[in-house]
Amino acid sequence: KLNTAGLQWFNNHLRVMREQLNFFIMIYKKNPCSENKLRRNIYRMQYKSEIKRAKCKANEKLLKNANNPNKCMWDIINKQRKKVMLPKISPTVTDIFNEYFTTAAAKDLEARKLCSQKVTLNPYFNFDYNKLPYNTFKFS
Numbered sequence: 550k551l552n553t554a555g556l557q558w559f560n561n562h563l564r565v566m567r568e569q570l571n572f573f574i575m576i577y578k579k580n581p582c583s584e585n586k587l588r589r590n591i592y593r594m595q596y597k598s599e600i601k602r603a604k605c606k607a608n609e610k611l612l613k614n615a616n617n618p619n620k621c622m623w624d625i626i627n628k629q630r631k632k633v634m635l636p637k638i639s640p641t642v643t644d645i646f647n648e649y650f651t652t653a654a655a656k657d658l659e660a661r662k663l664c665s666q667k668v669t670l671n672p673y674f675n676f677d678y679n680k681l682p683y684n685t686f687k688f689s
Contacts, residue, residue: 558607566596 573592577585608625615621 558603560603563596563599563603566592566599570596 570589570592573585573589577589611625612618612621
């Protein structure tokens with residue numbers, strides 16, 4: 550296998566370890582006892598540490614042979630960093646916002662025109678709350 554930098558780090562030793570790990574996994578699946586689980590977990594940790602060691606050796610070899618070791622080192626570091634994923638906004642959401650804000654003023658103006666046409670207020674009309682009978686209202 551090749552890692553992201555194009556280095557050959559997966560060797561025969563790791564291939565044999567992977568086969569042995571798969572063997573321990575198969576044994577545990579067929580006979581799930583605590584001994585088999587422990588053996589599988591220990592070997593899995595060893596396998597993962599060997600992978601890390603092999604990747605480190607491959608990166609060291611790359612840095613030693615690089616024309617610009619600093620740039621090469623930062624390339625390796627940046628490839629290991631997690632990329633920040635920005636949330637994608639679907640076009641329908643943006644279309645809804647655009648539609649709302651481009652037509653909001655026109656709709657508001659139209660609503661004001663309709664209200665002014667429907668309601669005519671008489672400035673001489675005064676409403677007297679005292680004339681309402683108290684027992685007609687129910688307060689909760």
